[in-house]
Amino acid sequence: MYPEYDRVVIKVKVRVGKVIMINNQNHQFQKTWHDHGFQKDSHTVHCRTLRTTDTNMNWAEDDFDPPPGTFRLGLSKPVDGRTYVMYHGTTRACAEDIQKSGFQQSSDGMLGRGVYLSRDLQKASRYPIDHPESDRVVIKVLVQVGKVIAINDQKHPLQKIWHDHWYDTAWVPPGGGMVPSGLEEDCVWDPARIQIIKIINPT
Structure with missing residues (x-):
């Protein structure tokens, strides 16, 4: 060794x-x-x-900003207790508020309450969907995921109540039909698990 x-x-x-x-x-x-x-x-x-x-970081999932035209081969389920680079798409104004006051839980969504993120930059860069691209930014963050549950269908019994069963993060696998884009999604219950790294502007 x-x-x-x-x-x-x-x-x-x-x-x-x-x-x-x-x-x-x-x-x-x-x-x-x-x-x-x-x-x-x-x-x-x-x-x-x-x-x-840093042995707490997961090398395989760290974001190393792959060159243009290069893509990850796949994204596996986040491993309990590890720290991952994730992304949150939002407007410029909301990004400023988040930088000042931190993330806040969404009151509801596909996975219920929490902060919605993705390890897939392509997914995050699409949001907010109803805003022009010139007004969108992506917040790059580090997330300590805690205990993770996979929510892989719309009728999952814990789809919106996973935190009541002691999970910290809910994960929607890519390609599972849960979201129209087919890209992965994560919902983190506690905003304190999220550390902002930087703001990525569209280029």
Whole structure:
């Protein structure tokens, strides 16, 4: 085992080619996937070395602002107790108020009361939907998610009462049909779990 001070993370941009999912130890193509036309040699076109000493941060989900045309392959369920970069789309005026006074719970919504966020910048940048893009900004934040529950359908028994069952964050998975965009959504009950990093303006 190497001590943490001697570890680094190499950030790369990868053109993945044709992808296959290997989802169990007995998969028929587990070690022969390239023989069936899937890409073996990833083409690295960008490289950067990153250092970190914060073991509470989840490296796989940290936001490293991927280059244009580069996308995350997927977003898994937030892990209980970890800290994630998330985004909140709002108007310029509301962003100023949030910077001064902090986030406030929404009185209601798809997941009930809480602060609505997403780890997907694309999702957050669409809000507020009824405002021109020139008046929108995205607030980039750190969130300590606490105990997380996945709400994966509109008839989930805890859809709006999850906090009554001792959950701190409700998570809607991407592609589950809960939201028209198909992108993930998070609802954080306690605004004190949210730390503002910066304001992102549309470019």
